Amino acid sequence: MNIHKETNDSKLQRKAVTLGDAQQALLERVHQSGTVKIALADAAGYRLAENIRAREAIPHFRRSGMDGYAIRTADLQQLPVMLEVIEQLPCGTVPTKTVTSGTASRIMTGGMVPDGADAVIMLEMTEEATEAGRPYVKLRKAVPIGANISPIGEEARAQELLLVAGETIGPGQMALLSALGFAEVRVHRKPLVAIVSTGSELLSIDDPLEGAKIRNSNIYMLAAQVRACGAEPLFVEHIADDYTNAENMLYKLLASDVDMVIATGGVSVGDYDIIADFFLLWEGETLFNKIAMRPGSPTSAGVWNNKLFFGLSGNPAACFIGCELLVRPVLLAMQGEHKAADVQAHDAFLAADYNKVNAYPRYVRGIRYFNNGLVYVKQEGMDMSSALVTLKDANCLIVIPPTKTGIKAGTLVTVIPLAAAKL
Known part of the structure; x- marks a missing residue:
């Protein structure tokens, strides 16, 4: 079978869905991971x-918030006053004596306040004294009822x-x-996510660079993103640009005990984009194979035997963004998150002009920060789907709506925090 010839026309006839519709289609097919x-x-x-x-x-007992003395505030009507110390109460000790008029109990922070006491006076406001060989405490200042006592509940x-x-x-x-x-x-249970990369141009990370090849970085990036969502990644052997081998490997993964399969690379319209071919020829249900967004518009997803399969771009930034916007909500929902699609987006002021023209909403790697009590966001490095270095510092995605003129600095834009963001 000439796979390239039979699928190329179909690849070019994709119908784009909105990001919201893509997320909804995925969440409707989620099965929780079990408990x-x-x-x-x-x-x-x-x-x-x-x-x-x-x-x-x-607390389940009246708890002292200070080192000091448990007292009756009624004894503080005339100051200074001398109170006899009747008991020492370290933490974990149950009082055996009731504080009565003219008495006090020495107590430590976190200790159980004895019956009869209605306040704790801090140690710094007291003086130790002795009369007839018996311990006393001298108080010079009053405190209100309930001072330094955490009540039950x-x-x-x-x-x-x-x-x-x-x-x-x-x-x-x-x-x-x-x-x-x-x-x-x-x-x-933490979902188990199989991650497989495609492309004959990829090398293992410990291989020396050669010719036009590059090292396989996407699977390690995706593994970190998956972990940030509370799931466990499973690294799978790399797939070269051979459709038959890819098909066999993908069906084997989908039939295994993993909860989800993610493939990176091969989702666009090229002759060797085997994941796009797989979505056109497979036995599963394709939910979408194009999204009205940049980067990552060829991002695809489907269901085979109630198991979700994602095809993410091979370009690092597009792959990263596709995972954040589509895989992340699914993994959260699988673990019982009821608002999985609500990624805590908020507004921020754009710190610099954004001049790129967009027919689709664009998701730009950014850094959000505070300045004079306001939240600002700035683009982090090159806004290219193939850019890799800028991923390390980004803590959010800036949502740039479709525009023919660009957006001026100071405009309020929507910001989506990343799953592993530090801020």
Whole structure:
């Protein structure tokens, strides 16, 4: 079969869909990755598969916020005053004595406030004293009722909803889950994503450069992007520009136990764009094979046996952007994110003129930053789909709408933070 001859005309007759329609088509075909119960020690970076409620109030006892003395404010009517110290209360100690008129208990930060006390006075406002061999504390200043005491349930009431299914477990969530006594937690299994590159021009990263060949960088970039979305990448053997071998490899991957397959390269209209050929000839359902966007308009996706397959551009920037805008929402949805297509876009002021004319919306690598309380964004390096070096510093995508005249500095534009952005 002459694959090139039979598919070239079809490649040129693609119908572009909007980015929003492409995202919606993908999200309608998402299957969640399943759930598993794991040890809390291993849970960082996973997404919760269950709501978490407080098992008890936080704090569950009246807690001192200072090193000092637990006292009765009624004893501070006339100052200075001497109070007998009746007990020492380190953290973790349950008081055995009640603070009564004329007495106080020495207490540490985080300690349980004894019955009878209605305030804690900080150590710096006191003087130690002794009378008849017994310990006293001298107070010269008054404090209000409740001073330096966290009441029961100040942070959370018992059974209060604290974490929602789909939320990523980060340092704060780890602290809360451990404080609530969750030794295990149910999470969404991390999707396993097979990543395969195509193109006879590609070398392994440890090969010396030769002739017109280049090293295979896209799969490592995609692996980092996949990890930033909470999924696990699976590196797959490179596919040369041979349709039969590519077809066999892709069907083998789609039939395996991976949750998604991503191919990079070979999606455009050239004679050797074998992924574009595959989408035209395969047994699956093609959702789209062209998007009204730059770069990455040939980005394609489809479904085979309920499994999503992506064809991303071989140009590094176009591949990167296609992953951010299309793969990322799907991976988030697979892990229980209910607003997967909402990538927290916001407005920012364009720092410099953008003069390129666009028939389609353009997604430009940018750097967003703050200046005098306002958010600005500037283009990062060359705006070319083949540009590689500028990817390392970008922390967002600038959305440039279709324009015949360009956009002036100071214009409000939409900015999409990247999954792995530092800002």
